Amino acid sequence: MNFDDTPQEAAFRETARKWVEANAPRELHAELSKSSLGRIRLAHHDIVDVGKAWQKKKFEGNWACLHWPKDYGGRGATPIERVIWQQEEGVYGKLTQPFQIGEGMCGPTVMAFGSEDAKRRYLPKLASGEEIWCQLFSEPAAGSDVAGLRTRAEKKGDDWVVNGQKIWTSGAHYSDYGLLIARTDPNVPKHKGLTMFFLDMKSPGVEVRPIKQANGMQEFNEVYFTDVVIPDSQRLGAVGEGWSVSLTTLMNERMSIGARLATGVPEMFEFCSNLMLEDGLAIDDPAVRSKLASWAVKSSGLKYTSYRAISALSKGERPGPENSIGKLVSGMMLQDIATYAMDLQGAAGVLTGTDEETVQGQFQQMLLSSPSMRIAGGTDEILRNIIAERVLGLPGDIRVDKDVPYNKIPTKGR
């Protein structure tokens, strides 16, 4: 048992470290280090602009999408090399936020189901950051039950004509392409009538509208489709196979192990170490200590769980299912920590300004943003179902609509 690199891993790490040292935008380091929670906001730069510059540099240095094959813009790196890269890229990895959906989900789907022409045309530009991709799965009436989606794609000659609406699309407003799942046959059960496509987000009939969220920010979009034409050559997988194609997309997402989730623990520890209560420092209060300790061991537990997965990758093994717990644990913890940090501030906890008392309002912002951590990318409840069914082997839920033709499923105003 050790934390050491193998000689090959150490050599790879050294190469990566040197390259990052020589090429990273150091002027952003301090600001990127500070923004540990939620979306990245930079004072003087647009994240997409600086992100594109960093991504292009990485592509030229052969460090972009490095686990992809060389032919498609990657480096042909092993999973453990990818983890080492992420560790060495460090805070600059936050600059890749606009490309994560493309790299993690859209790219691998095109890789698995696209034609050779499509792979050579689209993947290198995705890797270089020149073209950004988004994912068009969720709908207002199809969140956790995404297979219940309504957006229709109808065949007209060699083309498909799409009508409908997607929601919760990150980055749709700056994306060039989108991965779209749509219903092509409403007469069969819901999982069987879906087909996957990709489309140019600048196509006529595509309208992107920002969503104002509960925390007051605008990070997601609604995307409306009105008679949008997609050539059949942009179909991924067979007609009616969209559901199994989407499972490939989602499986790839779960493989990204190096990504450390924010837990709020370092911020809370720091806060309690400095906060003066009536009887002294907050961190000297037994009740505060008890809570802090419980959060700290959750956070360290997640960290060492990811180390176990990295070790499996290092040995060329598949990581076990234990990594599925990350978002479930960290999402709830963020919300609990934010609530308690404000409790410690007493009546002043209600204030969201940037004065000293509220610590720049960071916990207030955490409180307002944390509900999305428990919903986006699989709700807490869906994650528990996944653990119960796939890890513990418990029975799947009873699905009353499973064998019913889609257009016969009872609904509210379809």
Next chain:
Amino acid sequence: MNFDFSDDQKQLRDQARKFLAEKCSPKAVRVVLDGKATYDKELWKGLAEMGFLGVAIPEEYGGAGAGHLELCVIAEEMGRANAPVPFSSTVYLAAEALLIAGSDAQKKKWLPAIASGEAIGTLALFEGKGNPSPKNVKLTAVNGVLNGVKKPVADGTIADFAVVAARTGSSGRENDISLFLVDLRAGGVEIKSLTNLDPTRGQAEISFRDCRVEPLGAAGEGWSILTAVLDRAAVLCAFEQVGGADRALEMGRDYALDRIAFGRQIGSFQAVKHMLADMYVSATLARSNSYYGAWALSTNAAELPEAAAAARISATQAFQHCAKNNIQVHGGMGFTWEFDCHMYYRRANAMALGLGSLSYWEDQLIDRMRKKNAA
């Protein structure tokens, strides 16, 4: 990075699991639970023969000389089997104290006897209510003569010897405390059995009256030795707790698959599925924290104090959580004496207190994290 046990260590774990499945069935545990024996003597002999008691004891003292990672995998299986033997008292506490502070003669006398199963040891630290703290040690040692009462002492009724914490000064500082090695068969020792939460592991009150004893380690070093011993034991106990948590989770899962209600397996209801998923989350966090503790223990890393506290907290919470919800999944049957759920519930809650309570270790963790942050 190789943050995992080696193939040999995993093989040892499998071997221990197989051995315990055979020799330590729930039926065997119940013999002790029902008060028909004070501990499972046959199992204890078998553990000695397998080399498990002395796995981390150096060969020169009659052990296998393997190491603490090997001891961790065995500990996990002992927890899984809910073994009714004084393993933690003897191996994690007494043997570790001897290894850290014993003279060569003391080690030669007791360690081979531990490895061979002939001697049972324990630590006599507590004196009634309260957590580990120098100020809670009232029992005195004057010129090598002990006077005072220790309770609870785990496995005290069956132990042959004890490491005893005693007050040798009154400055109000840690160096008021010294450790002594006591042959419990000698004169001046009176042992009384106490009833406790987990009858598969005895608890005792031990009174010392003008009891002549020998020092263990230097005078005034008692508290620093104890702190080291408790940290090491915290990691090893965490593995027992992880083993117990996993077993409780498995029992709950198996029952949820087997039991039919409302015309369905109860494991198909989300209320039950989610409860089991949360148990898996706790158990996984505890396992990962314990692995880190194992690394720190086996390498004697500077991180051990923090790692041990984190492992202890995480594993205590996980075992309590899994044992409690295992009963809930079982419903009424889980509350019968006949079903085994309560044995894990008892063990989980007894273990949560044995080395100091959860709140004590939470306090320790925060102190240690602060020390690290300040450094």
